[in-house]
Amino acid sequence: MPSLLELQHLSGFYGESAGVRDVSFSLSDGECLALMGRNGAGKTTTLKAILGMVSRTGQVSFAGTDITSLRPFEIVRLGIAYVPEGRGILARLTVEENLTLVAQGNRDAIREVLAEFPWIQQRLKNRGDQLSGGEQQMLAIARAIAVRPRVALLDEPSEGLAPTIVEQLHRKVAQMKQGGTALVIVGQDIEFSLTLADRLCILEEGRVHYVGAITSQAKAKELVVEALALSTKRSDPADGSSPMRIMEKVDD
Numbered sequence: 001m002p003s004l005l006e007l008q009h010l011s012g013f014y015g016e017s018a019g020v021r022d023v024s025f026s027l028s029d030g031e032c033l034a035l036m037g038r039n040g041a042g043k044t045t046t047l048k049a050i051l052g053m054v055s056r057t058g059q060v061s062f063a064g065t066d067i068t069s070l071r072p073f074e075i076v077r078l079g080i081a082y083v084p085e086g087r088g089i090l091a092r093l094t095v096e097e098n099l100t101l102v103a104q105g106n107r108d109a110i111r112e113v114l115a116e117f118p119w120i121q122q123r124l125k126n127r128g129d130q131l132s133g134g135e136q137q138m139l140a141i142a143r144a145i146a147v148r149p150r151v152a153l154l155d156e157p158s159e160g161l162a163p164t165i166v167e168q169l170h171r172k173v174a175q176m177k178q179g180g181t182a183l184v185i186v187g188q189d190i191e192f193s194l195t196l197a198d199r200l201c202i203l204e205e206g207r208v209h210y211v212g213a214i215t216s217q218a219k220a221k222e223l224v225v226e227a228l229a230l231s232t233k234r235s236d237p238a239d240g241s242s243p244m245r246i247m248e249k250v251d252d
């Protein structure tokens with residue numbers, strides 16, 4: 001299958017300093033890549049470099065066209081949806097305005113999304129900041145679905161959410177994938193990402209540590225656990241609880 005999204009030696013910079021260097025991978029329609037790595041590894045910067053939100057070198061291609069010189073809004077308009085860390089819901093706008101804005105008034109898309117997320121119907125007049133964290137994340141995903149993207153870039157979608165919400169969210173993201181949307185899922189939530197992913201990219205200190213197709217879930221999990229645990233022994237939970245989140249989240 002020809003690639004839908006292809007990164008070739010992509011680096012992203014903050015001023016002079018590189019947040020991530022030399023990332024290459026490709027995705028076809030309906031494929032999912034789990035982009036994993038410890039805090040500060042360069043995951044968010046990779047997404048920002050795809051979108052042109054940081055200065056970059058290397059190349060990003062979408063459906064066979066070089067999009068490296070395009071600006072973020074032009075890239076999003078091509079059909080690449082972005083759900084940033086911390087959801088990116090517009091707090092002072094209502095739920096309805098949040099949806100209408102991204103769907104650019106496409107009533108059919110909004111109707112479909114409301115059928116998918118019936119609870120939203122009751123909250124249309126609420127402001128974004130009057131939703132719970134879980135609801136905000138659901139709304140962020142709903143907005144991404146409403147633009148009917150060909151690729152969705154999801155930054156830490158399950159971060160800080162209760163297990164039942166994570167499950168619901170997982171189902172929605174799985175539906176997006178089944179509908180043919182290619183996905184890049186960023187995060188440290190092994191369960192969430194690897195159950196959806198066909199490919200895995202692990203970043204370490206701003207560079208690619210591993211990239212490849214997932215042939216065995218067990219093997220992939222082993223690779224990720226090892227990469228996330230490296231040199232963070234001191235913060236392993238003493239009670240032997242889940243090693244999946246090794247360091248506390250630090251806001252960007």
Ligand SMILES: Nc1ncnc2c1ncn2[C@@H]1O[C@H](COP(=O)(O)OP(=O)(O)OP(=O)(O)O)[C@@H](O)[C@H]1O
Binds near residue numbers: 250
């Ligand atoms: N706005 C910024 N200005 C300067 N440096 C930054 C900025 N944002 C991130 N960095 C640096 O770039 C590197 C990669 O950061 P990035 O946010 O991509 O990591 P991450 O893998 O998304 O981490 P996390 O899991 O904490 O979200 C880090 O060294 C970080 O300190």
Ligand SMILES: [Mg+2]
Binds near residue numbers: 085
């Ligand atoms: Mg990040």
